[in-house]
Amino acid sequence: MSEASPEVAHRLRRIQSALGVHADGMLGPETLTAIEQRLAIAAPRKAASLRCSCKSLDALVRFEIGSRAQYEKLYAQPTWPGGESGVTIGIGYDLGYASKAQIEADWGPHLEQPDRAALAAVQGMKGVAARQLASGIRHIRIPLVAAEAVFYASTLPRFARLTRETFPGVEKLPPDAQGALLSLVFNRGGSLAGDRRSEMRAIRDALSGRRVALSKIATQVDAMQRLWPDVRGLRDRRHEEAELIRAARRRYQAAERVDV
Numbered sequence: 001m002s003e004a005s006p007e008v009a010h011r012l013r014r015i016q017s018a019l020g021v022h023a024d025g026m027l028g029p030e031t032l033t034a035i036e037q038r039l040a041i042a043a044p045r046k047a048a049s050l051r052c053s054c055k056s057l058d059a060l061v062r063f064e065i066g067s068r069a070q071y072e073k074l075y076a077q078p079t080w081p082g083g084e085s086g087v088t089i090g091i092g093y094d095l096g097y098a099s100k101a102q103i104e105a106d107w108g109p110h111l112e113q114p115d116r117a118a119l120a121a122v123q124g125m126k127g128v129a130a131r132q133l134a135s136g137i138r139h140i141r142i143p144l145v146a147a148e149a150v151f152y153a154s155t156l157p158r159f160a161r162l163t164r165e166t167f168p169g170v171e172k173l174p175p176d177a178q179g180a181l182l183s184l185v186f187n188r189g190g191s192l193a194g195d196r197r198s199e200m201r202a203i204r205d206a207l208s209g210r211r212v213a214l215s216k217i218a219t220q221v222d223a224m225q226r227l228w229p230d231v232r233g234l235r236d237r238r239h240e241e242a243e244l245i246r247a248a249r250r251r252y253q254a255a256e257r258v259d260v
Contacts, residue, residue: 012025015035016031019031020034024068026148028054028057028058030256049157049164050164050171050260052160052179052258052260053252053258054258055176055179059180059240060179064092071144075147076144078119086122086126087125087134089119090146095122095125095130096123103120103123105154106150110149115140118137122134159182163185165190166185173214174214174252176250177244180244181245184221187237188200192204199220217245219242
C-alpha cells in the first residue's frame with residue numbers, strides 16, 4: 001500500500017482549514033470529529049472507554065514518533081525500542097505483545113501478504129531476540145497513513161480499555177487527564193507490581209477516593225522520573241503528562257473531545 005501523495009495531503013490541509021482545525025495534512029481524531037460534525041452524522045458508536053482531549057492524543061503521538069519527518073526517518077521501518085520490547089512498527093505497535101490474529105486483523109487492510117507474514121514471524125519475540133530479528137525485516141515500510149489508521153482504530157482503543165482497567169475511575173477525570181494517563185499506560189503497560197510501579201499504585205488509590213485531587217495524580221506521574229535518570233525523553237514525557245493533568249480542569253469545546 002502506498003503512502004498518501006503530496007496532492008492528497010494538500011487536499012486534506014485545505015479541508016482542515018475549511019473545518020477550522022489544525023491543517024497538518026494528517027487524518028487524526030480532531031479532523032475526523034470535525035468532519036462528522038460538519039456532515040451532521042454520528043460515526044457508528046462503539047463502547048468507548050475514555051473521553052480524551054485532542055491535545056492529549058496529539059501529545060501521545062508526538063511522544064511516540066515526533067514529527068512526520070521523524071516518522072519517515074526513524075519509524076517507517078520496523079525498529080526495536082530496547083528493554084523487553086518486541087519489534088515495533090507504525091505508531092508504537094509492539095509485535096512482541098500482539099497475537100498473530102490481531103496483527104492480521106489490524107494490518108491486513110494496509111500491507112501486502114508477504115510483509116504481513118514477515119511481521120507474524122517475529123510475533124511474540126521480545127528483548128534481545130527481538131533486537132536480532134528486527135534488522136531482518138527492515139525492508140518492510142509502513143506508510144504513515146497506514147500507521148495512523150491502525151493506531152486510531154485499533155491500538156488506541158485497546159490501550160484505553162487497559163487504562164480504565166488499570167485505573168478504575170479514570171473516566172471521571174477531565175479529558176486532558178484521561179489522555180495523559182492513557183499516554184502513561186501506552187508507554188508503561190498496566191502492571192502495578194513491584195517497586196518501579198509504586199507511583200502507579202498510588203494513582204490507582206487516589207482515583208478510588210470520593211474527591212480526586214488532580215495535583216496528587218500529577219505529582220505521582222512526575223515522581224516516575226526517578227526511574228529513568230539517564231533517559232531525558234522519558235523524563236520529559238512524564239513531566240508533560242503531569243502538566244496536562246495539573247491543568248486539566250478547563251473549558252473544553254465539543255470538537256476538542258474524542259471518545260476512545
